Amino acid sequence: xxxxxxxxxxxxxxxxxxxxxxxxxxxxxxxxxxxxxxxxxxxxxxxxxxxxxxxxxxxxxxxxxxxxxxxxxxxxxxxxxxxxxxxxxxxxxxxxxxxxxxxxxxxxxxxxxxxxxxxxxxxxxxxxxxxxxxxxxxxxxxxxxxxxxxxxxxxxxxxxxxxxxxxxxxxxxxxxxxxxxxxxxxxxxxxxxxxxxxxxxxxxxxxxxxxxxxxxxxxxxxxxxxxxxxxxxxxxxxxxxxxxxxxxxxxxxxxxxxx
Amino acid sequence: xxxxxxxxxxxxxxxxxxxxxxxxxxxxxxxxxxxxxxxxxxxxxxxxxxxxxxxxxxxxxxxxxxxxxxxxxxxxxxxxxxxxxxxxxxxxxxxxxxxxxxxxxxxxxxxxxxxxxxxxxxxxxxxxxxxxxxxxxxxxxxxxxxxxxxxxxxxxxxxxxxxxxxxxxxxxxxxxxxxxxxxxxxxxxxxxxxxxxxxxxxxxxxxxxxxxxxxxxxxxxxxxxxxxxxxxxxxxxxxxxxxxxxxxxxxxxxxxxxxxxxxxxxxxxxxxxxxxxxxxxxxxxxxxxxxxxxxxxxxxxxxxxxxxxxxxxxxxxxxxxxxxxxxxxxxxxxxxxxxxxxxxxxxxxxxxxxxxxxxxxxxxxxxxxxxxxxxxxxxxxxxxxxxxxxxxxxxxxxxxxxxxxxxxxxxxxxxxxxxxxxxxxxxxxxxxxxxxxxxxxxxxxxxxxxxxxxxxxxxxxxxxxxxxxxxxxxxxxxxxxxxxx
Numbered sequence: 001x002x003x004x005x006x007x008x009x010x011x012x013x014x015x016x017x018x019x020x021x022x023x024x025x026x027x028x029x030x031x032x033x034x035x036x037x038x039x040x041x042x043x044x045x046x047x048x049x050x051x052x053x054x055x056x057x058x059x060x061x062x063x064x065x066x067x068x069x070x071x072x073x074x075x076x077x078x079x080x081x082x083x084x085x086x087x088x089x090x091x092x093x094x095x096x097x098x099x100x101x102x103x104x105x106x107x108x109x110x111x112x113x114x115x116x117x118x119x120x121x122x123x124x125x126x127x128x129x130x131x132x133x134x135x136x137x138x139x140x141x142x143x144x145x146x147x148x149x150x151x152x153x154x155x156x157x158x159x160x161x162x163x164x165x166x167x168x169x170x171x172x173x174x175x176x177x178x179x180x181x182x183x184x185x186x187x188x189x190x191x192x193x194x195x196x197x198x199x200x201x202x203x204x205x206x207x208x209x210x211x212x213x214x215x216x217x218x219x220x221x222x223x224x225x226x227x228x229x230x231x232x233x234x235x236x237x238x239x240x241x242x243x244x245x246x247x248x249x250x251x252x253x254x255x256x257x258x259x
Numbered sequence: 260x261x262x263x264x265x266x267x268x269x270x271x272x273x274x275x276x277x278x279x280x281x282x283x284x285x286x287x288x289x290x291x292x293x294x295x296x297x298x299x300x301x302x303x304x305x306x307x308x309x310x311x312x313x314x315x316x317x318x319x320x321x322x323x324x325x326x327x328x329x330x331x332x333x334x335x336x337x338x339x340x341x342x343x344x345x346x347x348x349x350x351x352x353x354x355x356x357x358x359x360x361x362x363x364x365x366x367x368x369x370x371x372x373x374x375x376x377x378x379x380x381x382x383x384x385x386x387x388x389x390x391x392x393x394x395x396x397x398x399x400x401x402x403x404x405x406x407x408x409x410x411x412x413x414x415x416x417x418x419x420x421x422x423x424x425x426x427x428x429x430x431x432x433x434x435x436x437x438x439x440x441x442x443x444x445x446x447x448x449x450x451x452x453x454x455x456x457x458x459x460x461x462x463x464x465x466x467x468x469x470x471x472x473x474x475x476x477x478x479x480x481x482x483x484x485x486x487x488x489x490x491x492x493x494x495x496x497x498x499x500x501x502x503x504x505x506x507x508x509x510x511x512x513x514x515x516x517x518x519x520x521x522x523x524x525x526x527x528x529x530x531x532x533x534x535x536x537x538x539x540x541x542x543x544x545x546x547x548x549x550x551x552x553x554x555x556x557x558x559x560x561x562x563x564x565x566x567x568x569x570x571x572x573x574x575x576x577x578x579x580x581x582x583x584x585x586x587x588x589x590x591x592x593x594x595x596x597x598x599x600x601x602x603x604x605x606x607x608x609x610x611x612x613x614x615x616x617x618x619x620x621x622x623x624x625x626x627x628x629x630x631x632x633x634x635x636x637x638x639x640x641x642x643x644x645x646x647x648x649x650x651x652x653x654x655x656x657x658x659x660x661x662x663x664x665x666x667x668x669x670x671x672x673x674x675x676x677x678x679x680x681x682x683x684x685x686x687x688x689x690x691x692x693x694x695x696x697x698x699x700x701x702x703x704x705x706x707x708x709x710x711x712x713x714x715x716x717x718x719x720x721x722x723x724x725x726x727x728x729x730x731x732x733x734x735x736x737x738x739x740x741x742x743x744x
Contacts, residue, residue, distance in 0.1 A: 039654075070531065185561040237499075
C-alpha cells in the first residue's frame, strides 16, 4: 500500500508497521486454536474442520441455517408488517399507517401544524416530495447544491424535523435502514430533533440478514459511504441506568407506512 | 475544552497510578477492593443500577428461536475470523482502501497516538469531537491530544460526565454507572453553569444542548469501531445516543481507531453479531444506531467527511493471538455482559481493577497487554463461579482463562512459600501419626490464632470469626459411628 501524501508516515526505521503486524499475525497463527465449545450446533452443521487441519477452506454457517435461531421476522408480508409495527411501538417509535400518499400528505401537514414546526429538512425522493406540498412551514432541501459548508450544517441543525425515505424496514428488530446515497446523506436522519420516515410496505424485509443481502445487491460492489440501521429514537441509560429518549439524535422517530 | 483534571475519587486516581507504576498494582488492588467492599451504599447503588439488566436481557433472550445456538453462531463467526486474521486483515485493508479510506497500521499505543496526532495536525483541527471508543482509552489518546493543545470533547453522555470528572470509565459499556444524578447535576452546574436538577431527562438534555454546536464546529471527528467487515471493507459502529452518527457526519475529517481483532469475514456475520451484542450488552433487540461506513462521502452524496482514516492497532493483541489456549479472548465484542453478572465486579467496583477493560474479560486480557508478573493478581479476583462464561455471547472460556493465567504465573515465577506449604502438607498427610498429632495440636491451639495473627491468616481473620474447634478429629468421630456406615 502506498501512503497518501497527507498520511503521516511512521518515523521508525525498519520494516513498515503493516509488515511487522502481519508477520506477527502469521507467526502467532502457526499453532491452531481449537474451535469454541459449542453447545447446540453439531460439528458437521457448522462445517468446522477438526483442530489441527489448518485453516484452509474453513467456512462459517450460512445465514439461512442460523435464521430459525434468531428472533422471528415473519414469513408472509402480513406477518412481517405486524411484527414490524409491534417492534417499532415497543421501541417507542410512532407508527402511522395510511392508505395513500394523499393521506400521508395530510398527516404531515397536521403534524407540522400541531407541533408548530418552523422549518423542515428533506431530500428529493418520489415518496418525500409530495409530502412537502403545502406544508405550513419553511423547507430545507439537503441535497440541493452547496454542500460541505458550515452554513449547510447549521441550517440542518436549525430544522425541527427531517423527512426521509428509507432503503428497508426490518421486521425482526424494528429497524429502519437508511443510506447516505438514497436517503439524504448522513445528517438528515440524525441531526433534526424529529426524524420522519416515509416508506411503503413492500420495503419491509423479514430479517437483518435479508436487509444486508438486499443492500449488497442494490449497491452491487459500490456501497454508499454510510448504511445505518436505526432502531427506535435516540436513547441513553447513562444516568443511573434510567432510559431517556433523545440523547443526541432524534427524540422522536415517526414512521409513515403508505399503502 | 479545558477539563478539570483533579479528581474526587481516590479509586480512579489509583486506576491511573496503577498503569503508571504497575509494580504497586496488586497492593493498590487489595487496598481499593477492601475500601469498596466496606462502602455498602456504593455496592447497593451499583447492584441496583445493574438489577434491571437481567430482566431486559432475559426478555431479549426469550425472543430468540434458540439463544444457545445463536451464541454458537456468533462464537463461530468470531473464531473463524480471528483464526484467519493473516488472510482477512489484508483483505479488509485492500477493500477499505478501495472504498477511499486511508488505512494506518500501529504496532503499539505510542505509534497510534503519533499517527492520530499527525492526522489532527494535517487537518489543522481547531475542535475535535469524539464518540465512545475504549481503544482510545487504552492508548490514552485524549491526554496526548490535550498535551499538544488540542481540545477534545467526549460526546457520549457517560464519557462526557467522566471527562468532566477527570476519571476513566468505571465500566466499559456504562462509563458513569457509579455516579448519582445529584453529583451529575453539581458537575454540570460547575462546568456548564446550568441550574440544579434531579431529573435524568433534564440532565441528558443539558448535555444534548451543550454538544449541538460542538458537532457543527468540530473539524475532526474521532470514533471507534465494533466490527471491520473484510469482504466489503466497511467498519461497523454500534451506539445508542446518535453521537457517533453525528461525529462521523458533520466534521470534515473522520478518524476511526480499532484493534486488529475486530475483523469479521462477511457482512452476513453482522446479522447475528449485531443483535446478540445488543441483547447481551444492554438487553435491547438492537442498539439504536448500527452504522456501516466505507470511506469518506462519495461523489453525489450531499454531506459527510472529505477524509476517512482508520488506525488499526496491535498493541499486544498479537501476543494473545500467539496463545492458542486463550486466543478466544480476542473474540470479545466488548458487550460488558461478564461485568454485569460478576459478583466480584459488583463488590469491588470498576476502578479497583486499575485497567482499561474492567471485570472478568479485563482480568483475562490485561496480563497479556501489560505483563503477567504485575497483573496476575487479577486472576485471583474471581470466585470461579463461571457466571461470566455463561453470560458471554461469543462463548469465551473466561473463568478457565483466569485459571490458565494463574498456572502460567506459577510456572514463570513460582511462589516459594506456596511450594514450601505444599511440601509440608504432603509430608504431614502421608504420615498418619504426624497427621493425627498435628491435628490434635491444631485443635488445641486454634483459639490462639486469633491472638497470634500469623501473617498468612491475618487478612482472612480481619473480617471473619474463627470456628470453634471440635473435641475430636474427623477420623475419630467417623470410627465411633460403628465403622462409619
